[in-house]
Amino acid sequence: MINIPTVAIQGERGSYGEEAAALLLKGNIHIHSCEHFKEVFQLTVNKEVHYCVVPIENSLSGSIHKNYDLMLRHRLNIVRETNLQIKHNLIIVPGTSFKEIKTVISHPVALDQCEKFFERFPQLTKRSAYDTSGSVKWITEQKLQDHAAIAGKQAAEYYGGEILMTGIEDNEENFTRFFLLSCDREIDKDAGKTSIVFSFRNTPGALFKCLGVFALRDLDLTKIESRPIHGRPWEYLFYLDFIGNIEEEKTQNALNHLKEIAEFLEVLGCYSRDTTHPEKGM
């Protein structure tokens, strides 16, 4: 018997999250769509789904900090990453003409990423929704001929919408990194990247020393992100990604060294890099 994994995503079917899930798990999957990220994480922790797929960073709008917070709170493990290229489309109810459109609906981040499109067509009113694909679902189900939605082409296919214009984003270097998360730690054979989170008591030079444990061992960082610690104003948790497998001696030495300085350290996952649009170390 083949075991088809169930994957929780935020947003309706046909979303960028579903596209990412298909890339991350190649082959058959069941999608469980949730309205809120909180629910996505909760289902995974409760083992009601095998995995969840969440966006963690966009190359234009930056990190999705809420998901960093949720990942730590629920102690989930990063199993894999993928950098999905985001191509926004103007999607309509089939048969609508461009002249009829008065309102364009989508997720606020997608609307922001198409600012030049809205400057070109000032007659269009923007309207925020909680989801890109959900917007397509809504206009097609309601047959709203004076509305269009902005979403990926999968959403148009899923709900029978028509793509009127494609690539309407301001900047085509638009990628979103998604994580495949699980309750259990799974490390692929070729895992080459590690994500950690740590904090330290604020003392002069502490952050420099923390980064030193990597730099002094020629371990390249690819990302650093700070988040506030609740109840300790102006103190931070640091999320760090670096190139290295936690089973290598050099990496273990670096993490042991970091434990000498940090007051808290957790490995979030060790996984294969998406090398189609890779980062350069820093």
Next chain:
Amino acid sequence: MINIPTVAIQGERGSYGEEAAALLLKGNIHIHSCEHFKEVFQLTVNKEVHYCVVPIENSLSGSIHKNYDLMLRHRLNIVRETNLQIKHNLIIVPGTSFKEIKTVISHPVALDQCEKFFERFPQLTKRSAYDTSGSVKWITEQKLQDHAAIAGKQAAEYYGGEILMTGIEDNEENFTRFFLLSCDREIDKDAGKTSIVFSFRNTPGALFKCLGVFALRDLDLTKIESRPIHGRPWEYLFYLDFIGNIEEEKTQNALNHLKEIAEFLEVLGCYSRDTTHPEKGM
């Protein structure tokens, strides 16, 4: 003739932004309230107002990244900072009883910060608005007896709302740092903190070297924040705050050293620290 400065803020009169502006400029000010931050920055750049006051970081929800992006895009200078303690109140139309309230309206961040309050009273529906004080204005003007708003006490005073409950936030260690921004560089005599932004070509160890210019001179960092560079996926701008006056030799040496490594470096301001709720160096 006394020159009363005009200060642009986002949100309606009586907001936390107005409270911060009063703290930052002690004495008489004219408030110019704007719907969006974009407009706040634009008015300041065009010198239609003397200053603007914007929130840059909250000790619970983290940085307001949009304002980091806008500050750089408009090349404004940080003149002063203040850490405002946020005390959320449940505000009603006078004469309303708690039992009548069905909907509570406020800015989404304020609603999120009162999660335990909503768990205690599950009969209440949350509704997002673009502004805390604007929510009070709306319920009092419309005399909505089945609504309450969450906002600061200034908003209740300004619009004649009644405070029914006070301190309804989950975590009382709730501070928002506001910046006073100007077109012109103004450096107070006792300025002890400097904010910069820089980027570098990603090469192994580059960030460690950048932090080294401070650590090797015993200059304490108080904050580091990364933001994506548009058009260069997975490369970042770094915003850094450190304890030091740019007119001191040690600080100048550090910044000259940083120029050797960075491909871009800008000083955003040198200003007095708010020492009522100060950060510890790291």
